[in-house]
Amino acid sequence: MDFRELIKKRRSVRKFKDEKIDSEKIKEILSILDEIPTAGNLQSFFVYVVTDDELIKKVISEGFMKAYFDYAPLLFVFCAHPENASKYGDRGRNLFSIQDATIATTYVMLEVVNQGLSSVWVGAFYPDVVSRLLDIPSKYLPVSILPVGYPDEEPIKKERKSINELSKWIG
Numbered sequence: 001m002d003f004r005e006l007i008k009k010r011r012s013v014r015k016f017k018d019e020k021i022d023s024e025k026i027k028e029i030l031s032i033l034d035e036i037p038t039a040g041n042l043q044s045f046f047v048y049v050v051t052d053d054e055l056i057k058k059v060i061s062e063g064f065m066k067a068y069f070d071y072a073p074l075l076f077v078f079c080a081h082p083e084n085a086s087k088y089g090d091r092g093r094n095l096f097s098i099q100d101a102t103i104a105t106t107y108v109m110l111e112v113v114n115q116g117l118s119s120v121w122v123g124a125f126y127p128d129v130v131s132r133l134l135d136i137p138s139k140y141l142p143v144s145i146l147p148v149g150y151p152d153e154e155p156i157k158k159e160r161k162s163i164n165e166l167s168k169w170i171g
């Protein structure tokens with residue numbers, strides 16, 4: 001797909017069809033992680049791939065701050081790995097590892113669209129609850145979750161600020 005076309009096609013979808021995603025497709029999506037930029041190439045992130053229906057429902061109902069929806073056939077849970085970036089001190093632990101996990105989320109979100117699927121970035125969740133439910137060790141900090149599935153709605157583009165409000169040319 002053309003890059004711009006892909007970017008425009010990506011919209012937050014919060015209603016998914018009750019249809020499983022082939023594991024080969026999931027592997028294909030994950031393979032994009034092999035290409036992403038990370039601070040010092042340290043790859044200070046980790047991703048949990050959740051396909052167990054009961055667990056997914058629990059994460060959504062107990063871990064999400066708001067009930068956006070009750071089902072998705074797949075969850076990607078992106079974690080920062082702060083100690084892995086500790087060679088950059090506090091900036092590595094508190095910023096670079098979060099940025100690495102965020103970049104990973106962004107690339108995966110776009111590859112999801114490339115594979116004919118949809119997602120929504122979920123930031124409003126309780127990291128401690130999600131960590132408990134998925135048995136995530138304390139060295140990882142969950143920072144973003146992407147519920148993924150075949151779209152069952154067609155979201156329209158929401159109004160944006162103008163580029164002039166969002167940028168300033170210097171020079």
Ligand SMILES: Cc1cc2nc3c(=O)[nH]c(=O)nc-3n(C[C@H](O)[C@H](O)[C@H](O)COP(=O)(O)O)c2cc1C
Nearest residue numbers: 010011012013068120121122123124125155157158
């Ligand atoms: C960092 C971040 C956190 C977000 N958290 C949530 C969330 O917790 N729940 C939700 O429904 N959408 C969440 N979103 C999705 C945004 O609401 C959505 O991207 C925005 O309204 C623009 O709409 P679009 O994605 O359809 O272009 C989040 C997006 C980002 C980038």
